[in-house]
Amino acid sequence: GESVGLHLPTLSVQEGDNSIINCAYSNSASDYFIWYKQESGKGPQFIIDIRSNMDKRQGQRVTVLLNKTVKHLSLQIAATQPGDSAVYFCAENRATNAGGTSYGKLTFGQGTILTVHP
Amino acid sequence: GAVVSQHPSWVICKSGTSVKIECRSLDFQATTMFWYRQFPKQSLMLMATSNEGSKATYEQGVEKDKFLINHASLTLSTLTVTSAHPEDSSFYICSAKGELRSNQPQHFGDGTRLSIL
Numbered sequence: 001g002e003s004v005g006l007h008l009p010t011l012s013v014q015e016g017d018n019s020i021i022n023c024a025y026s027n028s029a030s031d032y033f034i035w036y037k038q039e040s041g042k043g044p045q046f047i048i049d050i051r052s053n054m055d056k057r058q059g060q061r062v063t064v065l066l067n068k069t070v071k072h073l074s075l076q077i078a079a080t081q082p083g084d085s086a087v088y089f090c091a092e093n094r095a096t097n098a099g100g101t102s103y104g105k106l107t108f109g110q111g112t113i114l115t116v117h118p
Numbered sequence: 119g120a121v122v123s124q125h126p127s128w129v130i131c132k133s134g135t136s137v138k139i140e141c142r143s144l145d146f147q148a149t150t151m152f153w154y155r156q157f158p159k160q161s162l163m164l165m166a167t168s169n170e171g172s173k174a175t176y177e178q179g180v181e182k183d184k185f186l187i188n189h190a191s192l193t194l195s196t197l198t199v200t201s202a203h204p205e206d207s208s209f210y211i212c213s214a215k216g217e218l219r220s221n222q223p224q225h226f227g228d229g230t231r232l233s234i235l
Contacts, residue, residue, distance in 0.1 A: 007159065008159055034222075034223065041231070043124075043213075043228045043229050046222045049223075089161060089162070104215055104224070105167060106224060107164070108163075110161055
């Protein structure tokens with residue numbers, strides 16, 4: 001349901017700094033995780049993903065770290081630019097159900113507002 | 119370019135009217151489409167999952183008679199908000215999943231901002 005009165009965490013950085021955005025997930029059965037960027041008035045944009053058999057994955061200027069022991073996910077953005085300012089969401093994909101069928105449904109985390117100052 | 123198109127992008131209407139939102143997959147067949155709702159400063163909440171040719175599966179707490187979903191073809195799903203009221207004002211986002219040369223689990227549209235007066 002809705003989280004009435006809940007404010008999104010915010011992160012403010014200077015242009016050129018590295019940014020780290022964190023996410024805690026709840027379902028230990030989740031086997032696939034994605035980070036999305038959402039700009040104002042737009043849909044989520046895929047950034048990077050990671051499967052549960054990995055603990056680190058790198059992309060262009062971004063790195064995702066997965067700690068399954070504590071169910072924690074982080075997104076690191078190197079040399080952050082003003083164009084990186086947006087809301088960042090992690091999402092987890094449920095693993096197969098008891099019948100072995102994957103729903104493919106995503107559960108989104110709370111989100112973090114990243115503001116990059118020139 | 120965009121692989122999922124949503125229309126309209128913004129709609130304002132009077133309380134009591136019904137509003138239809140379209141979600142189209144471009145250049146691929148979407149076996150499954152998802153509808154999300156997002157309130158300001160909040161996360162995306164899944165409303166329902168629809169598979170082509172079958173009834174949609176609604177998440178707990180989502181009224182299926184209020185939010186009618188039709189997935190009549192492999193490239194089109196529609197969400198109709200029936201007898202809309204101000205509390206239905208929100209940002210509605212669809213996504214599509216299908217056979218596409220992409221490792222992404224879902225491709226998202228750019229959302230529809232619905233404002234009920």
